[in-house]
Amino acid sequence: MLKNTSIQNVDPILNAEVGLSFHNRSKFDFDKLVADPNNLAANLRNYINGFSDSSREIIEYFKFEDQINRLEDADLLFLVIKRFQEIDLHPSKISSMEMGYIFEELIRKFAEISNETAGEHFTPREVIRLMVNLLFLNDRDILTQEGIVKTLYDVCAGTGGMLSVAEEYLKELNPKARLEVFGQELNPESYAICRADMLIKGQNPTNIKLGNSLSNDGLENHKFDYCLTNPPFGVEWKKAEKQIKDEHQKKGFGGRFGAGLPRISDGSLLFLQHLVSKMKQNDEGSRIGIVFNGSPLFSGGAGSGESEIRKWIIENDLLEAIIALPDQLFYNTGISTYIWMLTNRKSKERKGKVQLVNAVSFYQKMSKSLGNKRNEISPKQIEEITQMYGDFKPGEHSKLFNNEDFGYSRITIERPLLDEKGKMVTDKKGNPKPDASLRDNENVPLTEDIEEYFEREVLPHVPDAWIDHDKTKVGYEINFTKYFYQYKPLRSLEEIRADIMKLEEEVFNEVASVIS
Template sequence: MKNFKEKADLIWKVADLLRGDYKQSDYGKVILPMTVLRRLDCILKPTKDKVLNYLPKVETLKEGAKDIALNKIAGHSFHNRSSFDFDKIVADPNNVAANLRNYINGFSTSAREIIEYFNFDDHIDRLDDPKADILFRVVKSFQEIDLSDMESIEMGYTFEELIRKFAEQSNETAGEHFTPREIIRLMVNLLFIEDIEILTIEGIVKTLYDPTAGTGGMLSGGEQYVKELNPKAELKVFGQEINPESYAICKADMLIKGQNPSNIKFGNTLSNDQLAEEQFDYQISNPPFGVDWKKAEKTIKAESDKKGMDGRFGAGLPRINDGSLLFLQHMISKMKDSGSRIAIVFSGSPLFTGAAESGESNIRKWIIENDWLEAVIALPDQLFYNTGINTYIWIVTNQKSDKRKGKVQLINATGAKDEELVKEGELEFNRFWQKMDRSLGNKRKKIIENGSERGIGFITNLYGNFEENEFVKILPNEFFGYWRITVEQPLKENGKVVKSKGQPKPDTSLRDYENIPFLKKDADGNLVQQTIETYFEEEVIPHLPEAWIDHSKTKVGYEINFTKYFYEFKPLRPLANIKADILALEEKTLETEKTVLNS
């Protein structure tokens, strides 16, 4: 493969022309659509004259039929019927804006739509304004970059390298539409590792879907993984994206790489699923963290009420300020009966937010009781551009292997256990992550990409080996369930129990609640079933002998308390050691003072 980074660097240098007229974070709004136009220009050049010569024969056809006929002549899923190309545009420097518009309008519908979603027409005016007067130089610079000598996948890598560069320029806003590539690689590894034997079958065809596609990084990451594993495999990708610019970039990426761009849809996935009838072999997503779903509330609630479990949101609705679990329910609705796998990254909230029988708890209950939750992987903090919080990858599937059935694997990949950082060059490493030499917004760490001993390889092996160790716990599904009971105590007046219909009347001021896990550890440390009654007799009655349970208020809940499961008690340091450290520090301070005073 040619060095795609060299091509990306050539294109990147064109952005220097925008300096002073554009903010650095906005360079991509010009460079990315221009890259798409130049790539399409290079691809279509060998057949451009044939298309123009054939054009009179199809002038009377309707637009759709005309596109089909001219695409066939062009030999691609798109064509350009304008008399202009990049060579002719730069040959007329006084009319660049008008000729460039004519050229763009000459593309077939699917290609032209991509440029329109970039809102590139506005930038033509801005670049052509006398104050800037850089449109010709930008077009000329691209005309001098030959993009015809690259395979589709190579051009895809070039385009994705540019997307990454421009996303990192915008730091805080990048996280809304761009997932760091090492996180994508890890998620893709976890998504596909159980199916390696299937994916290495010659000629195998599978589908991958991302309901929050952003710029298409996750779809591209999945496609790259499968191609590296089996060049003769085909992974058809699908997605939907709500942000117009991200949608344009994603669709352009698919077009450049030879995927079907019509598989990428525009709009709100939750309120307007444009792939409603589709199901997929694999799904992957990084939905927005902690973003409310007020705009889609009416539609989502209507679907939940009307369709119930026959719709996407029958299991429950989370609180309005975080729609993360809505995306997971949506993805579960797209699992094939024959088996599908999902990788999705969340904040900590979906693990434990919501009391028993709340929307969140009911969704977790539905997923776990159906034995769909395969694993949860806790990642380090400070991995994303726009947030420093800890994140978690969930693996969800309706095709668990026999050894995984009825169990959930938890992996603690936060690096919390690695107290000593090992120096390696100018960077600091631990088992899972590496400090970045330059922060990008809130991103100050990255998961180590190379080698099986650390980072991506190590986490992937922890997952694939499915063995308990200091980083891994394997727990039965029931472990995450609990009863929430209401504990009442009698109302007393003058020391006597007040009764109503012969029964003690509860004192609401003394009312309390207990969460009783479905499972408890026996004397040997094994998990065993427990009952509400046994727990109550052993844990409550000794302290509150007159208490009773109001069974009419008992609820069932599910939560995943990661911190508690991996917590290890560390005894306090001996007082003598602390005293010795303080004395040593005092002595060092006195020596420093003497040095300063004597200098």
């Protein structure tokens, strides 16, 4: 019996005894709890208090004391504990992948009940697996070195799914490699689940931080080999507005948001800039994989915050590839999503280039829908998408572009102001004054000469027009649909007429059936 010994001294000893980074020194387990229903609440508290300090810090975020009281008052505590006692959750029975799906399903169900956005908590496992494949593909020579140690960071860690799958992938690739994982999460319960997962797997749970990473970076000054994340889609950043704007204005490119600030209604591109700030600036560099909806591709015209961020990313040759995913992959939304791959150490053949991969048709229907998730990407399809990305060749689903192909000059076209007699109004120097009501704009690709474009596309229609070069702005956008558009001829009148006749016949038969 250990006496007069602090918990801080006991924990390492007992951890070493059980061969884990945590332990429980209570005399209870679920079988013993169920065997004494009359003292269940007190015994359950004793069981929870028996966990080591590292575990207790995590458990406190679940507010078990409140839950015990609520369940006991409702005479449900025994029923809940009994159901858990009946389930064998030993790792030999349930793999970490299966446990991940259990987490996902529970979170999805409870998020629907509370009207929260399930997509803020987790990403489907097959999407994570694809992202991890893309992230590590070009580094296999490095990652298979004996004793290699790499770091990976998720700015929106959720329950830790991305960190876990990445670690599993690396272990499969090289059992002697080690991936040290880091993350930050805003939701306290998701944060607690993530830390628990890290603790169980032998990772350092203190690498996971709680809070809003945009306004309070819990891993400030840290740099990582890899970054992988799925930030919430289209979520406003008003709560962190003051801190973000202060950093942008006072630090500029010395901070995280020097390139620009997107509209307040969507903070997606803030997360991207944050991740870029975490890249290692050495020969090894870093790689980033991030999931977005369609908005970051094209929202905001030339000179807007979004366009300026895209311009900064592309002109600094950080954007490596964008992969368009099938729709209806996520539990809470059926919208189209895209994986952006970035790096500051592009291979020689990729320098100055961006690859677009159209993988919208690479899916299979699920036998049973989960919320809005009706489609999934099979392991074979993951391999096919990864192969297209790795081959870096043009094809039906893969196209290669130069960086400047996504840029354009937004020029302002002026026309002269006329007086009541139809004569041109001029300033003191004799230059024609512009008529603001006739002002127009044109987007000229960076790959074209502005004057040649103007003479070809504008002057034949308005010979008195001119360009106000002082107002010219350079913008960047990625119109994914345009690059993969395939013309489909209109249906013939005969086909349309036949369909209408068929529908009329079906309606007639239905009406006749009801009447009879």
